[in-house]
Amino acid sequence: SSLTQAISTLRKMLKDSTKSPEFVKTVPKRGYQLICSVERINPLLSDSTNNVNDAASEALDQEELDNEIRNDAVQTPSSEIGRDVVHNAGTSTKMAASQRNWLIKGLFLLAALLPLCVVLLTNPSESKFRLLENVNGVEVLTPLNHPPLQAWMPSIRQCVNKYAETHTGDSAPVK
Known part of the structure; x- marks a missing residue:
């Protein structure tokens, strides 16, 4: 479909991986979800005459963009998909993976030391x-x-x- 092609093109332009996405996440049987933060930037204009023309064209552009989003976007209920915006998704996933690796290493160390401590630190009861x-x-x-x-x-x-x-x-x- 055209939406799939558009998302594919967007991912290529943003160099976004499908396996570990930073911008657009595929939601199975639902569509797509934008997972990066978005900011609106208004460029500074030098002369005031351009301000009136640019403001009018910006309003038209915004209206066209809103219409396009309404027509092309796949709607998903907020109860099924979280609407949290992830800031710096790449960095946070790397940090989460690093924390997960430390957690796994710590659990393995604990699993190795716990039986050793039990054997070394407990005395068997004397038989009577x-x-x-x-x-x-x-x-x-x-x-x-x-x-x-x-x-x-x-x-x-x-x-x-x-x-x-x-x-x-x-x-x-x-x-």
Whole structure:
């Protein structure tokens, strides 16, 4: 369509990318949105006779421009598309990307340091033991939450006695 061609020409003249636009943004299934700031500039005129002629021609130009905008522009409801004017869109997108990069790097650093801090800074709780039996001066201990071992006591006594026989001196069992 002619509107698409006009927008394409405008983008070429402004060197505006479609992937990261600074001036005209494509709104899917709606049309286009101007995302840059706009200022009206009135040039200074040197003589007053030109002022009257220029004012009249400027009024006509403005009226033609308004009519053209009404005819060619795609209307979009303000509830669907924000009407905020973005000042210096290129700079703000670069700053946002830079801030986003720092945020991502910070999150990765936090994700790496958090498990490391947990491992290094927390002490495991000490297990509490109860005395199961004293075999030839060797204490046989079992954790408090362990099931009863009364059925295993003959095997445990045999193992402790055999270990005590083979390991004497400094390597003799104590607990």
